[in-house]
Amino acid sequence: MAACRSRWFTVCRCPGAAGEVPPDSVPRLPRPVITSAKCVMNDPELIRQLLRHQGDFMAYLMAMVRDLDAAEEIFQNAAVVVMQHATGPAAEPIRDVRAWGKEIVRRQALQYLRAKGRAARVAEIEPELLVQIDRAFDDDATDPAHRQRELDALRECATRLPDVQRRMVAMRYEGRASFDAIGTAVGRTAAAVQRSLSRTRRMLHDCVQSKLARLSGMTP
Amino acid sequence: MTATPPQLDGGPPSRELDDLITRHLDGGLDPAEQRRLAELLAAAPAARATLARYLRLEAALIRLASAGLIGQAAGDAAAVIPRPRAAGGSSPWLRPVALAIAGGGLAAVVIVALFVARPAPEHLPGGEVASVAERWLEVRAADAGGWLEGHEPEAHEPEGDEPDAPSRPPAWLVAAMADELADSETSLPEQDVRYADRGNPWRFHRSAKWTKAMEGLVHGQLGRDNG
Numbered sequence: 001m002a003a004c005r006s007r008w009f010t011v012c013r014c015p016g017a018a019g020e021v022p023p024d025s026v027p028r029l030p031r032p033v034i035t036s037a038k039c040v041m042n043d044p045e046l047i048r049q050l051l052r053h054q055g056d057f058m059a060y061l062m063a064m065v066r067d068l069d070a071a072e073e074i075f076q077n078a079a080v081v082v083m084q085h086a087t088g089p090a091a092e093p094i095r096d097v098r099a100w101g102k103e104i105v106r107r108q109a110l111q112y113l114r115a116k117g118r119a120a121r122v123a124e125i126e127p128e129l130l131v132q133i134d135r136a137f138d139d140d141a142t143d144p145a146h147r148q149r150e151l152d153a154l155r156e157c158a159t160r161l162p163d164v165q166r167r168m169v170a171m172r173y174e175g176r177a178s179f180d181a182i183g184t185a186v187g188r189t190a191a192a193v194q195r196s197l198s199r200t201r202r203m204l205h206d207c208v209q210s211k212l213a214r215l216s217g218m219t220p
Numbered sequence: 221m222t223a224t225p226p227q228l229d230g231g232p233p234s235r236e237l238d239d240l241i242t243r244h245l246d247g248g249l250d251p252a253e254q255r256r257l258a259e260l261l262a263a264a265p266a267a268r269a270t271l272a273r274y275l276r277l278e279a280a281l282i283r284l285a286s287a288g289l290i291g292q293a294a295g296d297a298a299a300v301i302p303r304p305r306a307a308g309g310s311s312p313w314l315r316p317v318a319l320a321i322a323g324g325g326l327a328a329v330v331i332v333a334l335f336v337a338r339p340a341p342e343h344l345p346g347g348e349v350a351s352v353a354e355r356w357l358e359v360r361a362a363d364a365g366g367w368l369e370g371h372e373p374e375a376h377e378p379e380g381d382e383p384d385a386p387s388r389p390p391a392w393l394v395a396a397m398a399d400e401l402a403d404s405e406t407s408l409p410e411q412d413v414r415y416a417d418r419g420n421p422w423r424f425h426r427s428a429k430w431t432k433a434m435e436g437l438v439h440g441q442l443g444r445d446n447g
Binding site: 055056058059060062063066067068123124125126128129131132133135136137139140142147150151154155158166167169170171173174194195197198199201202204205208209 | 238239242243244245246247248251254255257258259261262265268269271272273274275276277278279280281282283284285288289290291
């Protein structure tokens with residue numbers, strides 16, 4: 001396929017459906033693999049892929065930095081880097097956006113932790129735990145349909161949370177409130193809020209798994 | 221000791237691994253506990269699968285939160301968290317009007333920045349960010365349902381709080397658009413420049429004004445596309 005770059009965006013399509021290289025030989029190495037120097041993933045597909053994996057990357061970042069604002073900032077930096085790599089003069093086709101993007105996200109996160117970790121009051125993380133988080137992310141091959149079922153189940157489970165717990169979750173995830181701020185709002189200490197949120201997360205996890213097990217005809 | 225937390229749908233009993241994972245995600249583990257968690261994860265693929273499930277749960281929570289669907293999940297007004305962007309007591313028609321004005325203004329600025337101030341650049345990453353925004357609009361219009369695939373608004377969902385939340389542009393795109401503008405020769409008004417994070421040149425998005433302006437631009441564009 002001839003190189004066909006417009007002024008503002010790449011218009012080439014890689015061979016295969018939806019502009020992505022077929023996953024028959026998708027490498028685990030989180031690096032872009034060149035199949036044709038003249039073929040570049042087109043922008044809509046890249047954006048679609050980034051949006052599709054945004055939640056994954058944010059969760060991965062949360063496991064690394066445990067701070068939503070920091071995770072968002074790192075993801076933004078990483079997304080810009082991805083776009084630059086994918087649409088720049090030396091753009092290369094991306095076989096596995098999740099793996100490649102995750103590597104960029106990981107490097108951005110490590111850079112962030114080194115540069116701003118202490119100043120941003122992001123707690124340090126043990127290196128061996130980072131390795132295991134990486135492995136868990138890399139090994140997770142859950143298909144999009146199952147993820148959607150999890151999302152639907154979570155939405156149902158969230159409606160069943162006691163009001164105060166739902167409020168705390170909403171303040172934490174929607175309002176990006178600190179434990180202190182949440183505690184002030186609900187009349188608890190920051191430590192109590194932190195413990196409660198951890199318990200709530202586990203309740204939601206168990207609820208989602210229970211619903212999915214019922215859906216698949218298994219008894220939990 | 222603390223009381224046993226209530227269960228939703230009779231979930232499984234308490235487990236050390238689950239406890240460590242959930243506490244880790246809230247930053248509640250000390251170094252020794254982190255090493256213990258790493259040890260458990262390294263010992264068994266099933267343990268890493270459990271962590272992966274929690275990461276997917278975290279991702280789903282973030283997605284629901286981005287759409288404003290947690291606080292209003294039960295349709296209980298008393299449980300809805302007032303968000304800063306809804307604060308201020310403005311009248312119901314003022315926000316759309318303000319967004320439309322801001323969106324129009326931003327569109328004009330972006331057009332000027334892209335087609336006048338920096339003509340025909342070759343392979344400029346910043347210019348391509350603008351195209352990414354354009355393509356994003358097309359993708360969103362084509363997808364129709366937005367990134368929250370399968371989500372059908374329920375009848376009891378209040379419409380006045382965050383009517384456009386599921387169609388919100390990704391924050392990184394807003395930031396990239398603003399950065400492109402900041403990188404161009406087009407100077408920004410003083411009140412806008414002050415929102416930039418000089419410690420991080422990629423970060424310009426903390427300005428609620430920019431975010432709202434992008435929302436106005438995007439939703440105006442989507443409205444035209446769908447209409």
